[in-house]
Amino acid sequence: MALDVVIMAAGKGTRMKSSRPKVLHALAGRSLLQHVLQTVASLGARRIVTITGHGAEQVEAAVQAPGLQFVRQMPQLGTGHAVQQAVPALGDDGTVLILNGDVPLIEAATARALVDACGGQRLALLTLELDDATGYGRIVRRVDGGILGIVEHKDASPEQRQIREIYTGMMAVPSALLKRWLSQLKNDNAQGEYYLTDIVAMAVADGVPVVAAHPGSEIEVLGVNSPVQLADLERRYQRRLAEQQMEAGVRLADPARFDLRGTLECGMDVEIDVGCIFEGHVVLGDGVRIGAHCVVKNAVISAGAVIHPYTHIDGEKQGAKVGEGALIGPFARLRPGADLGPEVHIGNFVEVKNSTLAKGAKANHLAYLGDATVGERVNYGAGSITANYDGANKHRTVIEADVHVGSNCVLVAPVTLGAGATIGGGSTIAKNAPAGELTVARAKQVSRPGWQRPKKATR
Numbered sequence: 001m002a003l004d005v006v007i008m009a010a011g012k013g014t015r016m017k018s019s020r021p022k023v024l025h026a027l028a029g030r031s032l033l034q035h036v037l038q039t040v041a042s043l044g045a046r047r048i049v050t051i052t053g054h055g056a057e058q059v060e061a062a063v064q065a066p067g068l069q070f071v072r073q074m075p076q077l078g079t080g081h082a083v084q085q086a087v088p089a090l091g092d093d094g095t096v097l098i099l100n101g102d103v104p105l106i107e108a109a110t111a112r113a114l115v116d117a118c119g120g121q122r123l124a125l126l127t128l129e130l131d132d133a134t135g136y137g138r139i140v141r142r143v144d145g146g147i148l149g150i151v152e153h154k155d156a157s158p159e160q161r162q163i164r165e166i167y168t169g170m171m172a173v174p175s176a177l178l179k180r181w182l183s184q185l186k187n188d189n190a191q192g193e194y195y196l197t198d199i200v201a202m203a204v205a206d207g208v209p210v211v212a213a214h215p216g217s218e219i220e221v222l223g224v225n226s227p228v229q230l231a232d233l234e235r236r237y238q239r240r241l242a243e244q245q246m247e248a249g250v251r252l253a254d255p256a257r258f259d260l261r262g263t264l265e266c267g268m269d270v271e272i273d274v275g276c277i278f279e280g281h282v283v284l285g286d287g288v289r290i291g292a293h294c295v296v297k298n299a300v301i302s303a304g305a306v307i308h309p310y311t312h313i314d315g316e317k318q319g320a321k322v323g324e325g326a327l328i329g330p331f332a333r334l335r336p337g338a339d340l341g342p343e344v345h346i347g348n349f350v351e352v353k354n355s356t357l358a359k360g361a362k363a364n365h366l367a368y369l370g371d372a373t374v375g376e377r378v379n380y381g382a383g384s385i386t387a388n389y390d391g392a393n394k395h396r397t398v399i400e401a402d403v404h405v406g407s408n409c410v411l412v413a414p415v416t417l418g419a420g421a422t423i424g425g426g427s428t429i430a431k432n433a434p435a436g437e438l439t440v441a442r443a444k445q446v447s448r449p450g451w452q453r454p455k456k457a458t459r
């Protein structure tokens, strides 16, 4: 049976008090709408139609999914009016699944259960019992349990407001029936809007069975209307992501202080201290330890490596790699293209960008390595930098195996330091340094015997 999905995302989101359209606010690093689209992508839908309105251009530019179409709703006259705009984009046969762009955590299994409950011939509503149903549309049932309709909170009588079963905003409905009912909607209600929920009473009047399906858990149907709700949902979702990691054996010092904004793949015996943020795609090998308050994005950290506290690793598009048993930080910064071999040591206030460090190389204090190729066992002194940028182009620095670069050196690229060379501290190296020799490039030290420090004139 053909499935068309409609995602409503035209609303203003007034309570967010933001210039950004509500569905573009981020949950765990992805926009609310992108979460929904990602789930929908696994449903095998024939069509995916997103209804935009408020901030339409921004929304349309910000999200993507294969086969996604946009339909504009201007002005926004209610959820029924929203789906009316999608009608020309929908097939006449099959089932329409209606989702909300601001309810991000709906799961594919729940969406499929809803479509199955519809079965191409019934109206299926996703409903849930809540302790506090304030604000939601209530499911009105007959004494025998059959669904009669949905009444919006603002239109509900005091008795109806006692009902705890709510409409989650998601339904599955046979396409042909949906089109017929939408054409009959009226806006004679408390909000003067065209309510999609009014089609439930129409189904009852037409003798079409109305059935309810339920989500696997409440988090799937929580919507975001305000910054407080967004932060609450973020914490609940992060708790769940933290539990998934712990169930796989990862030891989190505190699941309440863990943030994953992407995907995290961990080996055995990984330990993560408090306050860490993982973004993009991160891989942590067996026995990796991440200290407190590290930010790690698009990086592969190999087995046994230790990332000490307050380290920032951002591989961006190129990625960053840390070799087996390497020691990084505290306060280190690895940027795109940092590719560190086994047992490399990177200490405090050391920045590495687009550079390869071979096994056992060390840069322990206050240094910069950019566009460099660093050999095995190199020791790179405190305060030394590669001057890799001439104002127009970037150039490479090659430091061969066993080189010892003293403190406070400037290596003016392009330049090569031959294997086993020693560079005297404070040198500015603009020419290649021969292998195995000591190279010093700094003003000679002089002392003036008998020199007197000037004194203040006395009267």
Ligand code: UD1
Residues within 6 Å of the ligand: 008, 009, 010, 011, 012, 051, 053, 073, 075, 076, 077, 078, 079, 080, 081, 082, 100, 101, 102, 135, 136, 137, 138, 150, 152, 166, 167, 168, 169, 194, 195, 196, 197, 223
């Ligand atoms: C809606 C339901 C209510 C349900 C609740 C669940 C109706 C009439 N009511 O109420 O029964 O309990 O969701 O969260 O459907 N939108 C548009 N165009 C519009 C209006 C809304 O695209 O003209 C979109 C919004 O962006 C949002 C969704 O529809 O994604 C729901 O709209 P919202 O105003 O939040 O509906 P509720 O009043 O919460």
Ligand code: CA
Residues within 6 Å of the ligand: 223, 225
């Ligand atoms: Ca809502």
